[in-house]
Amino acid sequence: MKPRSAENAAQAQAVWAALRPEDRAWLLTVAAQAGPGGAALVGGAVRDALLGVTPLDLDVVIPDADVAALAAGTGLPFVFHPAFGNATVTLPDGRAADLVRARREVYPVPGGNPRPQPGSLTADLWRRDFSVNALALHLSPAGKPTLLDVTGGLQDLRVRVLRPLHPASLREDASRLVRGARLAARLNLGAAPELLSQVPDALDMAPRTPRLWAELKLLLHEPRPGRAAARLRAWGAASLLPDTALLDALDARRDAGATLSMNAYAAALLHAAPDPEALAARLDLGTRPAALLARALSDTFYPDGTPERELRALLRPHAHEPLTGKDVLALGVPPGRAVGEALAHLGSLRRAGQVRNPDEERAALKAFLATKAR
Structure with a gap:
């Protein structure tokens, strides 16, 4: 068994090696x-490197220096956020990296925005949501890397468990529950008892936590949104979303190779929601998901592989694909106005439930043409 110092050095080198040159x-x-004080790479980048995933997001805590001056000294474009003393630097490849002055946070009102206060690097790690997100790779001014684990995140990462850092963590910020479900689904993490015991507090605070809706919208951007929603259900937080069975079905379609955007998942949620307009407003979805849902529920023809066709297969499993203008022309309808009349007639028959498949549509069209010919 390696001594702790040797193990730390090996893990620090593993994280360092996982980063892009x-x-x-x-x-x-x-x-x-x-x-x-040097600088410390914290959070998801360290976690992902230890899991063998190439880190992309860089979140850097600065214990001592002036962040705005440091950002300017990099020579790269940046935006300074004075409320929190952070700077977002745009890297040469277009990615954003955050420079954050070490701080601690207090929540004057649970569910509201935290109030930042100056703090040490250790305090900055303890202010975070989960132990696996509180790991840090500290770099001395000379560039020596050291792995810091003040919250027990390494052990939680080994056993793949998600543990909040404080007994009131999810009450202070209920959005952490949704963020945890996203993370657990993506990295296959289980919930620690400390997390499950705080779920009722998170649900109690959800209506007073505006950030929670932003996290639910981000859930729809996950590689497998259905898996993240399933975590919420398993943890007793199904009430945060309408019935998510369709999200599971879309995950299965995506696993089978279908190309499905966030809008398809959002449309599925709207279909299950008792008040789709209210849900769209809370999640700030815009108009595209509702428009996609309307198209999927319509009788308009859409080719295989389109999101409309994928959604229709789930929402209207017994619906058939209607005849198209090309089909109508092939049955002898002359080009022009007559094609539109034929399609309108077939549409009315579909809505009345009088045709149930393409063969019945063809028969009905032939009958319609026969009456027109008299």
């Missing part, structure tokens, strides 16, 4: 310019 170079520059 250009990211390593940028982090070394930041650490060298950040003063005696």
